[in-house]
Amino acid sequence: MEAARAKVAQEVRFDINASNQAEVNAKAYRAIARSFVSDTVTVPTPEMYQYAMLGSLGDDVFHEPHTQALEAHLAKITGKEAALYVSSGTQSNQLALRAHLTQPPHSVLMDIRAHVNVHEGGGLAYHCGAATVAITPTNGHHITLDEVKKHIILDNQLGHAAVTRVIELENTLNGTIFPQDEIVAISDFAHSKGVLMHLDGARLWHVAAETGKSLTELCAPFDSVNMCFSKGLGAPIGSILAGPKDFIARARVLRKLFGGGMRQTGFLAAAAAYALTNNFPRLPAVHKLAQKLEAGLEALGVTITSRAETCMVFFSCEGLGFDASEVVKRAEALPDPITLFGERLVVHIQTSEEAVDDLLALFKALIEEKRAAGLANGVATNGSATSASPYVKA
Structure with missing residues (x-):
């Protein structure tokens, strides 16, 4: 009986932590700091x-x-x-x-x-x-x-x-x-x-x-x-x-x-x-970072469809020669990847300012590429706010 119990106990055992779990978690913190998918991606410190x-x-x-x-x-x-x-x-x-x-x-x-x-x-x-x-x-x-x-x-x-x-x-x-x-x-x-x-x-x-x-x-x-x-x-x-x-x-x-x-x-x-x-006292800084992202996009000629009143910016690439799906793919392919979800960008308490700068640099590079290829109209939009799609990720 003891041998049978020991066998069951062995089957039940499960070590979920990797031997380098601290290193894995550190990489996850880095990835979260470069994610604009949602503020739900934040993790306990x-x-x-x-x-x-x-x-x-x-x-x-x-x-x-x-x-x-x-x-x-x-x-x-x-x-x-x-x-x-x-x-x-x-x-x-x-x-x-x-x-x-x-x-x-x-x-x-x-x-x-x-x-x-x-x-x-x-x-x-x-x-x-x-x-x-x-x-x-x-x-x-x-x-x-x-x-x-x-x-x-x-x-x-x-x-x-x-x-x-x-x-x-x-x-x-x-x-x-x-x-x-x-x-x-x-x-x-x-x-x-x-x-x-x-x-x-x-x-x-x-x-x-x-x-x-x-x-x-x-x-x-x-x-x-x-x-x-x-x-x-x-x-x-x-x-x-x-x-x-x-x-x-x-x-x-x-x-x-x-x-x-x-x-x-x-x-x-x-x-x-x-x-x-x-964390509540950190929210005004989140809003300022979202406003920086909005201003940077608008300066590049990206249309802002819903403004950064708090932590979210909605945008459109219309007239720039590419769409949001290309931004998502290029952001994921960066040496230090950035993750997005379509035309909604969410800034959160763990978003790094470096990530915002890198994302704006990516938009600039894409716009310059498309203009050089004759695919963009090169005309900056006025950035006027319109209603965002009702079907966006929570």
Whole structure:
């Protein structure tokens, strides 16, 4: 029997770390510093790991001290009664909408580019049986109160349409800041009609850092708010959902129902706390670096289709003799590769200024090559902002 057990133990054994794992990780840090794919590529630093190692020991389905402390802190700074730590922004949005929506038929009104509409696998329909009312903003930036009034469904006496129960807004959306006065106007109207408000504030940290507005002020117009620790702040995992106590209690039950109840989350809560303290103050520098990238591209004649209000720049190579796919291939082929995702460039807390300079140098080289070959028109664009495609990577 002992021999059989030893054999099974040998089969189970698995050493996942390479003998040179520290060197492998150092290369990964370098690659992340040269990635413009998303701010989700950021990784914990040794300092964050060291802090997280001291995280409390408990079971979050029952009682986990650091996780509960993190939830209480986020409830306080968002001005809400309670909060719930969850594994992802998608889960946070889906739990919020499921907790708000009880019995179909019902609909959710949103921007057509919203994450819940484009990047959450149809979860709104799957989990909530909800229809969507997706608005394309005529200003190319954000939906307005007038557009909400035009599209909201408040009456279903004839049974033709599903009544709007929730308005979902996103801030930032594709890196752009939703004007707070417009949000307040939409919220006042919604609440006057008995319609709830949910904020996908995955990157709301950027809005607070750029505008100087408190999270309480930014969240006040909403009945529930989702904010990510792994977007912008560089924590390894997790989002927070904040709202009224009874709403959060319902969301906690739904989290368990969806298989999202986590156990020993103390070290993850500690990592999030480290990110709040040490990484949030770095966001203004991220915005400045994104603005440097935008200005450099525009000076080369690259069209800016959505400006760097926070951490993202959208561009077009129209008229330059090449497209974004060629930029991606050439960037990957550099001796020190740069990774991109199409026409969206995301700057994050681990992006190096060297990477920005190298990317601008690549654009310059490509433009000069195409002009020499007679493939580019050589005319610089005015860089005016237009709406970005709704179908971009989160």
